[in-house]
Amino acid sequence: MSTENLDTRMTELGQAARAAGRVIAASGTEARDQVLRTTASLIQERADAILETNMADVEAAKAHRDDAFIDRLALDGSRLEALAVELEHIAELPDLLGQTSDMQDQPNGLKIGRMRVPIGVIGMIYEARPGVTVEAGGLCIKSGNAVILRGGTESYRSNQALVECLQEGLRQASLPPEGAQLLPTTDRAAIDALLKMDEWVDLIIPRGGTELIKRVHDQTHIPILKHLHGVCHVYIDDTADRDQAIQIAVNAKTQRYGVCNAMETLLVAESRAEELLPVLGDVYAEHGVEIRGCPRTCDLLEQAVPAVEGDWSEEYLSPVLSVRVVADLDEAMDHIEKYGSHHTDAIVTTDEERAKRFMREVDSSSVILNASTRFADGFEYGLGAEIGISTDKLHARGPVGLEGLTSQKFVVYGDGQVRV
Amino acid sequence: MSTENLDTRMTELGQAARAAGRVIAASGTEARDQVLRTTASLIQERADAILETNMADVEAAKAHRDDAFIDRLALDGSRLEALAVELEHIAELPDLLGQTSDMQDQPNGLKIGRMRVPIGVIGMIYEARPGVTVEAGGLCIKSGNAVILRGGTESYRSNQALVECLQEGLRQASLPPEGAQLLPTTDRAAIDALLKMDEWVDLIIPRGGTELIKRVHDQTHIPILKHLHGVCHVYIDDTADRDQAIQIAVNAKTQRYGVCNAMETLLVAESRAEELLPVLGDVYAEHGVEIRGCPRTCDLLEQAVPAVEGDWSEEYLSPVLSVRVVADLDEAMDHIEKYGSHHTDAIVTTDEERAKRFMREVDSSSVILNASTRFADGFEYGLGAEIGISTDKLHARGPVGLEGLTSQKFVVYGDGQVRV
Numbered sequence: 142m143s144t145e146n147l148d149t150r151m152t153e154l155g156q157a158a159r160a161a162g163r164v165i166a167a168s169g170t171e172a173r174d175q176v177l178r179t180t181a182s183l184i185q186e187r188a189d190a191i192l193e194t195n196m197a198d199v200e201a202a203k204a205h206r207d208d209a210f211i212d213r214l215a216l217d218g219s220r221l222e223a224l225a226v227e228l229e230h231i232a233e234l235p236d237l238l239g240q241t242s243d244m245q246d247q248p249n250g251l252k253i254g255r256m257r258v259p260i261g262v263i264g265m266i267y268e269a270r271p272g273v274t275v276e277a278g279g280l281c282i283k284s285g286n287a288v289i290l291r292g293g294t295e296s297y298r299s300n301q302a303l304v305e306c307l308q309e310g311l312r313q314a315s316l317p318p319e320g321a322q323l324l325p326t327t328d329r330a331a332i333d334a335l336l337k338m339d340e341w342v343d344l345i346i347p348r349g350g351t352e353l354i355k356r357v358h359d360q361t362h363i364p365i366l367k368h369l370h371g372v373c374h375v376y377i378d379d380t381a382d383r384d385q386a387i388q389i390a391v392n393a394k395t396q397r398y399g400v401c402n403a404m405e406t407l408l409v410a411e412s413r414a415e416e417l418l419p420v421l422g423d424v425y426a427e428h429g430v431e432i433r434g435c436p437r438t439c440d441l442l443e444q445a446v447p448a449v450e451g452d453w454s455e456e457y458l459s460p461v462l463s464v465r466v467v468a469d470l471d472e473a474m475d476h477i478e479k480y481g482s483h484h485t486d487a488i489v490t491t492d493e494e495r496a497k498r499f500m501r502e503v504d505s506s507s508v509i510l511n512a513s514t515r516f517a518d519g520f521e522y523g524l525g526a527e528i529g530i531s532t533d534k535l536h537a538r539g540p541v542g543l544e545g546l547t548s549q550k551f552v553v554y555g556d557g558q559v560r561v
Numbered sequence: 562m563s564t565e566n567l568d569t570r571m572t573e574l575g576q577a578a579r580a581a582g583r584v585i586a587a588s589g590t591e592a593r594d595q596v597l598r599t600t601a602s603l604i605q606e607r608a609d610a611i612l613e614t615n616m617a618d619v620e621a622a623k624a625h626r627d628d629a630f631i632d633r634l635a636l637d638g639s640r641l642e643a644l645a646v647e648l649e650h651i652a653e654l655p656d657l658l659g660q661t662s663d664m665q666d667q668p669n670g671l672k673i674g675r676m677r678v679p680i681g682v683i684g685m686i687y688e689a690r691p692g693v694t695v696e697a698g699g700l701c702i703k704s705g706n707a708v709i710l711r712g713g714t715e716s717y718r719s720n721q722a723l724v725e726c727l728q729e730g731l732r733q734a735s736l737p738p739e740g741a742q743l744l745p746t747t748d749r750a751a752i753d754a755l756l757k758m759d760e761w762v763d764l765i766i767p768r769g770g771t772e773l774i775k776r777v778h779d780q781t782h783i784p785i786l787k788h789l790h791g792v793c794h795v796y797i798d799d800t801a802d803r804d805q806a807i808q809i810a811v812n813a814k815t816q817r818y819g820v821c822n823a824m825e826t827l828l829v830a831e832s833r834a835e836e837l838l839p840v841l842g843d844v845y846a847e848h849g850v851e852i853r854g855c856p857r858t859c860d861l862l863e864q865a866v867p868a869v870e871g872d873w874s875e876e877y878l879s880p881v882l883s884v885r886v887v888a889d890l891d892e893a894m895d896h897i898e899k900y901g902s903h904h905t906d907a908i909v910t911t912d913e914e915r916a917k918r919f920m921r922e923v924d925s926s927s928v929i930l931n932a933s934t935r936f937a938d939g940f941e942y943g944l945g946a947e948i949g950i951s952t953d954k955l956h957a958r959g960p961v962g963l964e965g966l967t968s969q970k971f972v973v974y975g976d977g978q979v980r981v
Contacts, residue, residue, distance in 0.1 A: 163898065167922045239921055245943055251932060253942050260954050261924065343954055362778055364955045385977035392979035478583065500972050501659055502587045504681065512671060512975025521980075522673050522971065523665055534680050534763055535784045536956040539971040551942065551959040552920055555932025557805035559812035560941075 155341025157319035162287035170236040180310035181225040259285030261343040268349040269293030284546035336361035371401030371484035378490035379410035437466040506539035575761025577739035582707035590656040600730035601645040679705030681763040688769040689713030704966035756781035791821030791904035798910035799830035857886040926959035
């Protein structure tokens with residue numbers, strides 16, 4: 142596509158998204174839920190065609206991509222079924238739109254409060270996981286927004302097939318199909334244009350690796366809701382319950398490795414190091430977890446290799462763990478502030494005052510007392526669905542569900558009041 | 562200051578703000594309130610010296626600035642007194658920090674909810690109004706944040722004198738004085754550096770004219786909370802109560818002109834135009850308000866001059882009003898969407914269904930039924946204080962008080978839970 146053609150096409154796409162967003166925002170709960178249910182049915186009906194299209198994407202990608210990549214890209218019958226079920230599930234969640242809160246009667250008779258409304262148009266930029274097309278599309282429409290989708294280049298055909306289901310779902314609910322649009326080309330120029338469409342796009346959500354998110358962050362002035370890395374800590378305080386400390390330190394690391402809420406660094410109070418580290422070291426060894434430790438840790442654990450400075454801020458996403466012995470709570474919190482990523486951090490303690498300090502003072506999107514960091518996700522938190530985990534502090538922080546895709550405006554109800 | 566010196570100085574400043582922010586965030590309500598009360602006393606005690614310093618700023622500015630500018634820059638005894646009273650008032654507002662909400666018991670025994678915490682470090686960029694130094698400083702500290710202040714060049718000496726009061730207030734409460742810092746120089750290079758300090762600054766609040774805000778927006782990737790212009794509308798529906806319609810349309814325009822929540826465009830339903838516009842025209846004429854009208858308005862009002870396209874999106878901030886006759890609610894809402902600034906819009910109607918649609922569908926930070934647009938401000942809304950009015954949709958929308966200067970993180974309380 143030539144530069145002028147692309148510019149024209151992107152402007153049309155932005156305007157159409159804005160217009161569609163207004164209609165979807167004003168639509169009733171019924172209509173939006175119907176979109177999701179119809180889309181779910183269409184995904185099931187068209188399963189064969191979608192899988193064939195996906196196969197073409199997979200075949201083309203095999204030439205230059207590894208197995209892990211292909212695994213994320215490939216769909217099969219059960220993955221499609223799971224996506225359909227997820228849409229049905231989102232349809233059943235309560236509709237937040239139009240809900241008012243904080244209503245107060247002012248002395249002059251005005252009733253003033255807040256009403257929950259959609260954000261408007263959301264730009265979703267993600268990697269080659271076609272399922273995100275359906276999940277993000279479903280969540281944005283449920284919450285009354287229009288969405289512009291840009292998945293990884295390798296999944297373009299699969300995404301087209303899936304967006305067509307969403308668009309047909311919108312059409313059948315008498316809503317504009319432009320409520321869910323895919324970028325017209327996989328050219329990088331189209332992303333660049335999207336990131337400059339301040340007038341038509343209210344929020345950009347990048348989802349994927351740190352590289353992708355940094356690139357988006359550096360290129361746009363549109364607000365973004367970003368999930369950077371998760372360098373999560375567990376701190377075992379000197380008053381920690383022994384069983385809890387061991388269970389949590391093991392679970393947070395070994396229950397799953399490649400996830401953002403897995404522990405990457407274990408901090409242990411000096412007074413408990415000699416008792417707990419050898420026990421933990423044995424369990425980690427059984428799981429094949431490599432230990433990179435501070436000098437004290439290396440004294441206590443034969444298998445530990447010395448950690449280098451870079452280890453403390455590394456998101457391993459693999460069976461590797463850095464371990465540090467600290468003097469006390471303050472040293473632990475200083476370490477977390479210095480090396481952490483403000484994602485999820487946990488303390489194991491029986492001391493109420495220290496628990497209170499940790500919960501209050503550690504500046505992370507989730508802070509956890511006496512439980513595994515692995516609980517930090519939208520489903521475990523009862524949000525019903527999750528579009529991502531925000532490590533930002535503004536707007537939405539931590540797991541983001543439907544609420545994070547909405548905004549609150551002030552509503553004022555009067556009967557003729559004027560200002561004196 | 563040389564470029565290297567400035568860079569070093571700005572990095573020190575950012576690091577010091579971050580460190581101070583941590584201490585202030587962890588401090589008790591008492592300590593933060595004490596800062597504000599001490600600062601209030603110091604402003605009163607040092608009034609003579611502050612006014613002398615301010616006089617030097619005023620004298621220097623007189624050479625190249627107009628009277629309106631000087632009026633904003635100049636302090637006097639009663640303005641200082643008002644600032645001290647405002648600080649006392651902010652000190653009396655409830656402390657939001659540490660408040661938990663949405664606490665829920667999960668089936669696995671976890672208690673999960675949200676805790677209100679400070680944002681961290683806030684960069685405040687504003688024009689030559691020294692009072693903002695005190696107000697913004699007070700609000701940021703009350704809400705547990707550190708603040709970096711950059712007021713207009715012409716008010717530099719005044720700001721220094723006032724920041725010294727804030728710093729002494731922090732010191733006397735045993736909190737780090739770096740919790741409130743002024744940029745070390747009025748060089749534009751210092752603002753440029755501030756806007757790139759993603760690592761140390763969590764939020765930028767630009768306050769001032771549209772020019773300033775656009776410049777900040779275009780130069781930073783740090784989240785910003787911005788107040789663009791207010792092109793506010795009143796729509797008189799065909800079922801409007803006659804007296805309410807007239808009172809509101811007059812008050813919204815004439816009660817004060819130079820404010821962002823004043824009405825700039827009046828929309829009148831066709832069926833009421835002939836009845837209401839002549840009456841309104843007479844009142845506006847008494848107030849010396851110039852009318853720029855659509856053709857139908859010009860038919861009905863002799864004094865009206867034809868509006869040009871640019872009028873509909875103009876924020877006059879003066880005794881000028883654009884007036885348009887529209888067919889119905891839909892045409893009114895389309896006009897507001899096309900030309901408005903998503904700030905504050907009002908409808909006058911007795912029809913419940915239309916009221917409901919307007920309140921729900923108009924995408925503005927405040928939507929108002931049967932009352933003047935002039936009510937859109939933090940004090941009228943009962944927020945107790947206001948750092949600005951946000952026309953953004955993310956995080957905080959509309960008048961922003963202490964809550965908008967805070968964030969919510971997830972807190973999870975367990976007794977040994979691990980994920981299976």
